[in-house]
Amino acid sequence: MKYIDLRSDTVTQPTEEMRQAMARAEVGDDVYGEDPTVRRLEEKAAELFGKEAALLVPSGTMGNQLAVLAHTQRGDEVIVEAEAHVFFYEVGGLGALAGVQTRTIRGEKGVLPAARVREAIRLSDIHFPRTALICLENTHNRAGGTVMGLQEMEAIGQIGKEYQIPIHLDGARIFNAATYLGLPVKVLTKDMDSVMFCLSKGLAAPIGSMLVGSAQFIARARRLRKMLGGGMRQAGIIAAAGMVALETMVERLAEDHRRARQLAEGLAAIPGLKVDLERVQTNIVVADIMATGLSPAVFLGKLKEQGVLAAAFGGNLVRFVTHKDIDDLDIDQALMEIERICRKGR
Template identity: 45%
Template sequence: MNKEFLDFRSDTVTKPTPGMLDAMMSAKVGDDVFGEDETVHNLETKMAATFHMEEGLFCPSGTMTNQIGIKCFTNPMDEVICDQTAHVYRYEIGGIAFHSAASVRLLYGKRGILTPELIEPEINEDNIHYPNSSLVVLENTVNKGGGACYTLGQIAPIHHLCNVKGLKLHLDGARIFNALVATGDKAAEYGKYFDGISVCLSKGLGAPVGSVLLGSRQTIAKARKIRKAFGGGMRQAGFLAAAGIYALDHHVERLQQDHDHAKELSVALARTSYVKSIMPVETNIVIFEVAAGTAQKIVDQFKEKGLHCNTTSASTIRLVTHLDLTPEMIDRAIDIILHL
């Protein structure tokens, strides 16, 4: 990142650190489709142990792990229950319909956070006219909710409801480690609540590629065949998996710095006249509403000064902090924000 370019568009824009590159270049690899890549196996095993689940499956993207998970837990003509802001609904190009031939029941949680009280009335009864409600999907953190977090205390009653009603529960955990750092909850506790967990390595953790789907041994066996059908069987993927292992070992605790940086940006934005409101900042995402005009106009003005970010609607803008943004860069960004 050069001095003129402060990139707040996403935490996916990071480059591998020198230590991560060294780990990638020294990885022991083999043909993973034949089950012979030692480093991929080590990543899958490490991630499964972290969340106290039986097995893991390394995939190229979080979209793939989410869509494989949904396909594992649904049948054609089933229905998936999720929030209307959910990534699996808004940003995975209709994959639920395309891959799984399932419909979607959209709920309206506060900043994308669902509750049993919201979910239970939307579970279909057994009726020839209705799709079978088979799966609930939660997102942690909620991207469109400004990085809002579920705690395990909020997840447990949703799990209980799904268990009583016979539904599966899947977690889009694209930024789950951000949530864990923010809430203080333990990753190992998650395994008893979810049938499937998708964990992204290429966002806050800073790996260049990849996500891991976690589940039971039976689920991952099914998922591995679905991954092959999706074209996601990689060969010497250990070079990429090594980056994920390095990220788990070195880049989790430092996420607190990203959260602190996001709060600093939020404080600065609150001092300006062009900001109408700011979502509460819990993790590394800042979403704010402009006071007048269009959000794109503000984004364009930021860009002229060397700060890159994106709109999330005609009136809202998102900034995302990450490991490539140093404290000095945050200071420069704050100066741009205050003097726009």
């Protein structure tokens, strides 16, 4: 059975152009800094974001953890949104790897209000940990793919400069945010000291994420990458797909956003489902299925039987994510199957 896979944009298959680029890639030993394709990808990523340097890493989680390790010391405190990926989904890495504690702030649709960030910064006192880093997330996964705008990012950027606290952006889907806002990523992230972004989500590369920042920061992150086992050898095969992703997959993200809106409006019209349409800004749709009388496990099981895949998202929530392998007919078919399941459930 061919599934309509709406679980995540991580399920995307590489394009034929990516496969050909991978097969032809010029490679070398990246730990020795000798892989020319990796170097080209890192240079392109740094240029796109207006930063001095970049580093290819196996995953977004590793990129985020490297950033925290590079910016902090053990015993420091990191300000994060209460449901940020780096706090919620990274296996306690902030404490286990970096030895830092978190100061969590509840955001507004995932967006950290600058005033609350300022209030959370520790005073200089021997009883307190040092506020060493502010972490942002754009788009915000747990909030439903919501976008932090340029004004909000600039406001927190100014706080970081005022208190000399670096700011790291988990930009796993930053190109989705930039597409929504109609801004270049260089402009949107200009006040960030470091940014991680994924090649393997909406951009459809099979593996890899990038970490960008100052040359000094990336040099430290490169050493830490080796410590965590992320030093790769002939990684140009991965980088070649990443180059194609950056060159060919960014502009089409608007299609994913359009289909997510189509899906969200269709779901909202089905009795028993509740969708906050204000949160549907990019390619993520979250539906509350409580009124169907079905648990997420039962709902998803029935949906899978009809050839549609989605993901549990905690409580009574189910998440759907559009991507390049989902077309308009898939959305129509998914909505038909979901409506049938909800009608029977009631």
